[in-house]
Amino acid sequence: MEQSLQDPPQRTAGPAATASRNSTPHGGPLRAAIAERLFRSATSKLPLTVRYPDGHTEGGGHDRSPLMVLHDPRTFFHRLGSSRLIGFGESYQAGEWDSPALAELLTVFAAELPNLIPAPLQAVRRAFEPRRPRSEANSLRGARRNIERHYDLSDDLFELFLDVSMTYSAALFEQDAAGDPVGGFETLADAQCRKIDRLLEWCGVGPGTRLLEVGGGWGSLALRAAARGARVTTITLSSNQRAAVRDRVDSAGLGGLVDVQLTDYRAVQGRYDAVVSVEMIEAVGREHWPDYFAALRRLTASGGRIGLQAITMPHERMVAAAASQTWITKHIFPGGLIPSLTAIRTHARSAGFRELDDFRFGQHYAHTLRLWRNRFAEHLEAVAALGFDGTFQRTWELYLAYSEAGFAAGYLDVHQMVFGID
Incomplete structure (x- = not known):
């Protein structure tokens, strides 16, 4: 971003385009499988609904609960497994999931953030968090x-x-x-x-x-x-x-x-x-x-x-x-x-x-x-x-x-x- 933002290619790409367009997120199948299991376990207890491409729904919500529409579950769980909340956001940037009530959906996640990952996994999770660039x-x-x-x-x-x-x-x-x-x-x-x-x-x-x-x-x-x-x-x-x-x-x-x-x-x-x-x-x-x-x-x-x-x-x-x-x-x-x-x-x-x-x-x-x-x-x-x-x-x-x-x-x-x- 050190170039002038009057440079059309820079402006068109925006500040996040490169990272969110990775075609294959880093992280192996095991991490993706663990992420999927944790996600499904957490959302089953939350007042929201997750809809998958085949039309079936999961979650602890009802008809008026915020809806999360997963377009590409495989890539979503790979991102979640490889970079957790960063991957969650980058998956949205890449168009792999949507919501007709985005702020309301994220409010549910934010309210339950401390409880979304079981306590024994919290310390392990922090050990793998990406560090801030110097x-x-x-x-x-x-x-x-x-x-x-x-x-x-x-x-x-x-x-x-x-x-x-x-x-x-x-x-x-x-x-x-x-x-x-x-x-x-x-x-x-x-x-x-x-x-x-x-x-x-x-x-x-x-x-x-x-x-x-x-x-x-x-x-x-x-x-x-x-x-x-x-x-x-x-x-x-x-x-x-x-x-x-x-x-x-x-x-x-x-x-x-x-x-x-x-x-x-x-x-x-x-x-x-x-x-x-x-x-x-x-x-x-x-x-x-x-x-x-x-x-x-x-x-x-x-x-x-x-x-x-x-x-x-x-x-x-x-x-x-x-x-x-x-x-x-x-x-x-x-x-x-x-x-x-x-x-x-x-x-x-x-x-x-x-x-x-x-x-x-x-x-x-x-x-x-x-x-x-x-x-x-x-x-x-x-x-x-x-x-x-x-x-x-x-x-x-x-x-x-x-x-x-x-x-x-x-x-x-x-x-x-x-x-x-x-």
């Missing part, structure tokens, strides 16, 4: 390369499924009487502003505030803060995003208040009244979390505040996944790792942070992702017109549904956390 470590050079592989695909691609604010993180919706998020795509921009405003208010951002944003995306938070009168420095490692944010800042007439820099958080200098970082820690890498928190502390003036929005996962699952390659790190976010709440708090205390607020809204992220996924599905012809092929489309359909399922099942959560610096 080339994807988040060094100064590696971090930029990893970010480019996702965020520099094409601004036009992201515009197809994000709202007009181009905010690529969890939104905060209005709620019904039961506390569930409500609203369609037409409310998404307002929900994103509500999320941003909550964080800015907790960090005391107003006229004259010196604000640093670490990981600025397409500029929605920087623009919102500048409109309050703050003097904003926003940093990114994406050349596409830097150019887009500069254009948006100039169009809004806020060029005197927003400085957009293409730089790494470790290279930033100065002191700020507030530092905010929205869903950036997931891309930092576990080995660099101490550097990340130390940088946030160094850059925050005495009496200032630090605002983090972070996706989280259970601590024991984070530890188990830390050194392993996953489908998401292989095909979507190289070098990344979702932290646990325990890990965030441990590093925050070590860096001298004082926790002031913790607000969690995971179901709002599930709703955000559902809106993105539906919007993406509505624009598949436009995605193809940008040069992204069918394998890429299936990859991103699975990514969005996989992420939605994690939040819907409670396997993932998202927090806004605010810390004080004495």
